[in-house]
Amino acid sequence: MTDRPYETKYWNVQQEEIQETNENIREAAAAIQSQEAVAFPTETVYGLGADATTPEAVDKIFQAKGRPGDNPLIVHIATREQVETVAENIPDQARKLMDAFWPGPLTIILKSNGSAAENVTAGLSTVGIRMPDHPVAQALLKACALPVAAPSANQSGRPSPTTAKHVLDDLTGKIYGVVDGGATGVGVESTVVDCTGETAVILRPGGATKEDLEAVIGPVKTATDFKNEKEQPKAPGMKYTHYAPDAPFWLVEGGVDEVQQEINRLNKEGHTVGLIASEEHTDQYQGATVRSCGSQENLHEVAHKIYDCLRFFNDSSVDIILGETFPKKGVGVAVMNRLEKAATKIIK
Numbered sequence: 001m002t003d004r005p006y007e008t009k010y011w012n013v014q015q016e017e018i019q020e021t022n023e024n025i026r027e028a029a030a031a032i033q034s035q036e037a038v039a040f041p042t043e044t045v046y047g048l049g050a051d052a053t054t055p056e057a058v059d060k061i062f063q064a065k066g067r068p069g070d071n072p073l074i075v076h077i078a079t080r081e082q083v084e085t086v087a088e089n090i091p092d093q094a095r096k097l098m099d100a101f102w103p104g105p106l107t108i109i110l111k112s113n114g115s116a117a118e119n120v121t122a123g124l125s126t127v128g129i130r131m132p133d134h135p136v137a138q139a140l141l142k143a144c145a146l147p148v149a150a151p152s153a154n155q156s157g158r159p160s161p162t163t164a165k166h167v168l169d170d171l172t173g174k175i176y177g178v179v180d181g182g183a184t185g186v187g188v189e190s191t192v193v194d195c196t197g198e199t200a201v202i203l204r205p206g207g208a209t210k211e212d213l214e215a216v217i218g219p220v221k222t223a224t225d226f227k228n229e230k231e232q233p234k235a236p237g238m239k240y241t242h243y244a245p246d247a248p249f250w251l252v253e254g255g256v257d258e259v260q261q262e263i264n265r266l267n268k269e270g271h272t273v274g275l276i277a278s279e280e281h282t283d284q285y286q287g288a289t290v291r292s293c294g295s296q297e298n299l300h301e302v303a304h305k306i307y308d309c310l311r312f313f314n315d316s317s318v319d320i321i322l323g324e325t326f327p328k329k330g331v332g333v334a335v336m337n338r339l340e341k342a343a344t345k346i347i348k
């Protein structure tokens with residue numbers, strides 16, 4: 001069998017009124033019900049969805065993405081009633097978070113009730129659940145009436161997709177279809193918070209910030225607060241290479257001067273250089289192709305554009321990509337988490 005067995009259907013719903021009765025949504029939902037994997041937009045990034053209760057369907061996600069089998073998937077739901085179809089022993093603080101953040105960019109780790117397929121949870125006793133805040137995702141989830149397992153719809157290791165084009169660049173021929181609902185809003189993935197212990201722990205920073213969560217449930221830990229490895233909550237996805245563009249990506253700490261010095265050094269060695277910079281600095285560099293990813297003053301804009309910037313240089317001939325750093329506050333924490341993971345080198 002070839003590794004691109006599908007024609008990959010393209011359902012464009014950008015101009016349409018989105019309801020679960022929409023013809024394209026119904027077709028995409030029927031594909032999920034017949035155990036195919038279908039990509040769709042959420043408010044964070046595009047997801048690649050399949051029936052979370054059927055291991056054969058979920059396996060198609062792992063095959064298409066080339067994803068390691070020990071990295072569990074998030075289960076997406078449309079209604080609060082669906083939580084209990086996959087989880088049990090739901091603590092009060094988890095319910096408070098659901099009330100405050102759903103639908104929205106927060107994934108809550110709960111005790112699994114065993115209904116999600118084993119490859120969804122990667123054999124763990126817990127399951128990650130989220131209710132996305134996007135009309136297309138909601139219509140699709142309602143139309144198929146199933147809990148849908150969905151990782152980001154990129155080839156494993158590459159930047160997450162924020163447009164249907166990004167999905168098709170990575171997965172054409174490998175998935176049944178993609179629903180195009182336009183560019184996603186938030187741009188970085190959901191915050192993953194583990195609610196199975198006394199204190200909630202952020203395993204992955206994302207669209208909902210630590211301060212947002214603490215305003216609702218009080219003190220929250222982050223995975224990096226645990227120095228003792230035994231006590232550390234399980235964050236299986238964190239050990240893998242992530243978000244990497246095709247060319248080497250180096251993050252340069254400091255200001256415009258430090259970045260310019262690195263460009264000069266690389267130019268002298270004969271390298272062509274790409275640079276991801278903030279809007280304020282784009283005109284200040286020489287010797288590099290500069291791509292703006294938004295204002296230092298508007299980290300939501302940076303989050304929205306960052307994956308497109310990481311993919312932008314794939315279609316150009318630069319042989320090294322440099323990146324400026326951003327303030328680690330608010331959604332900037334998630335942006336820097338992704339940039340640090342994407343980087344092959346951090347120049348201090």
Ligand code: TXA
Binds near residue numbers: 107127150
């Ligand atoms: O915004 C998002 O969360 C997007 C959209 C499509 O919903 N999805 C997404 O999925 O980012 P993915 O597979 O790329 O990342 C899921 C993360 C991984 O780091 C995984 O290890 C973690 O969630 N995760 C899932 N289930 C878990 C569990 N039971 N325990 C601990 N971590 C879990």
Ligand code: MG
Binds near residue numbers: 151152160
């Ligand atoms: Mg991902």
